[in-house]
Amino acid sequence: MSARHSVAQIWSEVLGAPIDDESDFFLLGGHSLLATQMVARLETALGVTVSMREVLDHAEFGEFADLVDQRLAAAR
Amino acid sequence: MPDSVSKHTISGAGVGDLAAVTALVARLTRADTSPPRVHGGEIVVGPVSDDVARALDTHAARFAAEVRAGIEPDDVDLVDDAEWARLSRWSRTVRVPIDEPVHRLFTRWAEKQPDAVAVATDDTVVTYQALHDRAKGIALELRRRGVGTGDAVGVLAERGIDCVAAIVGVAVAGATAVPLDPAYPEPRLRMMLTTSGVHLTLTDDRPVPVGEAVSVTDIRPCAEPLDAATPEVATVMYTSGSTGTPKGVRITHAGIARLAGEPRIDFGPADAALHLAPVTFDAALLEIWCVLARGARLEIAPPGPLTLRELADVITSRGITVLWLTAGLFHQMAEHHADCFAGVRAVFAGGDVVSPRQVTALLTRHPGLTVVNGYGPTENTTFTTCHSMRGPLPAEAATIPIGTPVANTRVYVVDRGGHPVPPGVPGELWAAGDGLAAGYVGLPEQTAERFPVPTTGRLAGVRCYRTGDLARFRADGVLEFLGRVDDQVKVNGHRIELGEVEHAVLACPGVRGACVVAETDPLGGKRLAAHIVGDDPRLAKAVRAALRSALPAYLVPARYSVTDSLPLTANGKVDRARLRAGESDPR
Numbered sequence: 001m002s003a004r005h006s007v008a009q010i011w012s013e014v015l016g017a018p019i020d021d022e023s024d025f026f027l028l029g030g031h032s033l034l035a036t037q038m039v040a041r042l043e044t045a046l047g048v049t050v051s052m053r054e055v056l057d058h059a060e061f062g063e064f065a066d067l068v069d070q071r072l073a074a075a076r
Numbered sequence: 077m078p079d080s081v082s083k084h085t086i087s088g089a090g091v092g093d094l095a096a097v098t099a100l101v102a103r104l105t106r107a108d109t110s111p112p113r114v115h116g117g118e119i120v121v122g123p124v125s126d127d128v129a130r131a132l133d134t135h136a137a138r139f140a141a142e143v144r145a146g147i148e149p150d151d152v153d154l155v156d157d158a159e160w161a162r163l164s165r166w167s168r169t170v171r172v173p174i175d176e177p178v179h180r181l182f183t184r185w186a187e188k189q190p191d192a193v194a195v196a197t198d199d200t201v202v203t204y205q206a207l208h209d210r211a212k213g214i215a216l217e218l219r220r221r222g223v224g225t226g227d228a229v230g231v232l233a234e235r236g237i238d239c240v241a242a243i244v245g246v247a248v249a250g251a252t253a254v255p256l257d258p259a260y261p262e263p264r265l266r267m268m269l270t271t272s273g274v275h276l277t278l279t280d281d282r283p284v285p286v287g288e289a290v291s292v293t294d295i296r297p298c299a300e301p302l303d304a305a306t307p308e309v310a311t312v313m314y315t316s317g318s319t320g321t322p323k324g325v326r327i328t329h330a331g332i333a334r335l336a337g338e339p340r341i342d343f344g345p346a347d348a349a350l351h352l353a354p355v356t357f358d359a360a361l362l363e364i365w366c367v368l369a370r371g372a373r374l375e376i377a378p379p380g381p382l383t384l385r386e387l388a389d390v391i392t393s394r395g396i397t398v399l400w401l402t403a404g405l406f407h408q409m410a411e412h413h414a415d416c417f418a419g420v421r422a423v424f425a426g427g428d429v430v431s432p433r434q435v436t437a438l439l440t441r442h443p444g445l446t447v448v449n450g451y452g453p454t455e456n457t458t459f460t461t462c463h464s465m466r467g468p469l470p471a472e473a474a475t476i477p478i479g480t481p482v483a484n485t486r487v488y489v490v491d492r493g494g495h496p497v498p499p500g501v502p503g504e505l506w507a508a509g510d511g512l513a514a515g516y517v518g519l520p521e522q523t524a525e526r527f528p529v530p531t532t533g534r535l536a537g538v539r540c541y542r543t544g545d546l547a548r549f550r551a552d553g554v555l556e557f558l559g560r561v562d563d564q565v566k567v568n569g570h571r572i573e574l575g576e577v578e579h580a581v582l583a584c585p586g587v588r589g590a591c592v593v594a595e596t597d598p599l600g601g602k603r604l605a606a607h608i609v610g611d612d613p614r615l616a617k618a619v620r621a622a623l624r625s626a627l628p629a630y631l632v633p634a635r636y637s638v639t640d641s642l643p644l645t646a647n648g649k650v651d652r653a654r655l656r657a658g659e660s661d662p663r
Binding site for chain 1: 380381382383384385386404405408412567568597598599601603604605616617620629634635636
């Protein structure tokens with residue numbers, strides 16, 4: 001399973017909505033406590049650390065998934 | 077809630093008293109049950125709770141007699157002298173001195189333990205003496221600039237030492253602090269500054285939209301003693317207002333002093349307390365003043381939002397022993413980072429309903445830990461009641477009580493007319509005592525409405541605050557929270573008037589109608605959802621952008637849907653239940 005797919009699944013779980021690249025975390029039901037949950041789940045699933053600021057700045061799924069991909073690539 | 081009695085026969089009142097008994101039942105149930113009827117020569121009512129049934133048995137005969145004697149049914153007492161004595165005893169709390177404002181208590185600690193750490197961040201520590209000198213320097217500068225006793229002074233700074241120093245400095249100067257959040261949009265800051273009459277704002281080196289900005293980073297400390305008169309009002313804190321305009325609550329020094337004196341907030345010189353709450357919220361009064369007035373160390377969390385892991389790291393690496401967490405965050409920390417509480421002595425949680433499951437799990441894991449459920453509206457200065465818990469809870473605990481009143485505070489459970497109801501019967505919670513705010517800034521009518529002084533009945537002459545919360549006394553005098561009397565909601569610990577958010581949505585171009593609801597999110601928390609009547613699905617993004625530039629983040633809905641029309645109930649009102657997620661999405 002690709003990392004992107006895992007990230008989409010986590011978003012879908014915490015938002016309770018289907019996700020595509022244009023999905024905006026803060027339009028689909030995301031708020032600060034769901035963002036902390038999403039970040040915690042991401043850490044557990046992929047070992048990637050993302051700050052709350054980065055979630056706010058990458059609210060669209062496509063951008064956020066790119067950020068996670070970059071971070072994973074940098075860690076390799 | 078207590079068990080419901082399906083049908084109850086009224087003893088002590090004859091069928092001729094049906095009108096009086098009907099009035100009594102309406103007052104004891106907030107008109108939330110079907111009216112009594114005559115059945116087989118007796119008056120029958122139901123279903124009602126055990127407590128209401130007991131109250132009817134106790135009071136129906138007396139109530140009917142008083143109505144026959146010509147007293148208006150709405151004016152008859154709902155409690156007898158014995159019950160009133162019991163209710164008063166439950167409301168009699170510890171009395172603590174409030175003559176000395178908290179910043180004077182801080183000054184005494186600065187003299188007593190000048191070298192103890194007062195505030196710290198991850199890279200800086202400031203001693204009691206150094207913070208005191210900084211605060212005096214700020215106070216001197218305010219005085220030099222013509223700030224007088226009780227003048228409103230803004231504080232606009234991110235969470236940090238400068239912000240705390242500014243708040244203490246304003247108090248030492250004898251001025252009134254108006255805390256502001258740099259993350260708030262400019263129109264909101266402008267409104268807060270204008271309505272509270274701020275001409276000068278202390279900052280951590282940033283501009284302000286209205287009036288003069290004075291950076292505290294440039295102000296030199298002052299080692300000389302400095303004293304100023306203390307005004308009645310210590311600070312103004314804004315809460316959401318149902319008509320679309322937020323209300324500035326004028327919190328008094330007496331209110332904060334009684335909070336700092338409360339025995340269950342037992343911070344002392346050995347404690348390290350976390351400062352995490354935004355200074356615009358009354359939880360920050362607990363964090364800052366109950367710590368500095370009690371000689372403890374204030375450990376300031378880094379500015380900006382933190383992840384759960386970052387917060388857990390702060391708690392463990394700084395050796396936090398006492399902290400406040402809003403209910404939602406408390407639940408998440410208990411669930412994901414329960415180990416970070418290993419060194420914690422007491423955690424205060426509240427601002428919303430606290431889950432017994434999380435409390436039990438935490439207390440079982442950390443037998444030495446105390447969890448305190450802190451309850452109270454801003455208008456009664458942070459806490460009105462507290463409930464302190466140690467060891468695992470009884471297995472049957474379905475809810476966490478809100479407890480008993482804090483020092484110098486009285487609580488009353490009343491009917492719609494403001495008359496105390498018998499023990500156990502649900503009613504609106506009213507608060508009285510030294511914690512009451514002086515009112516709302518520039519809103520005399522709303523102040524009079526929310527802070528009534530009854531002229532008749534058991535509470536005659538007592539200035540009260542109507543919390544709008546429903547509560548009941550348990551048999552042991554401990555209060556249980558039962559919900560709201562209106563549609564104010566709590567989301568993530570923030571008190572929100574849905575009307576204020578709806579006003580802002582309706583102000584957006586292209587919006588023909590709007591309904592904002594609080595709904596349960598997929599992980600069991602709460603969030604706001606905006607349902608917008610309009611033609612273009614892209615309106616969702618535009619509305620969110622507009623709200624973000626007008627409202628604090630906590631008032632901006634998380635979920636948006638654009639629809640042709642809002643669902644209506646049979647009565648023609650917007651069907652709010654159907655708009656909550658999962659129940660029926662209109663699009």
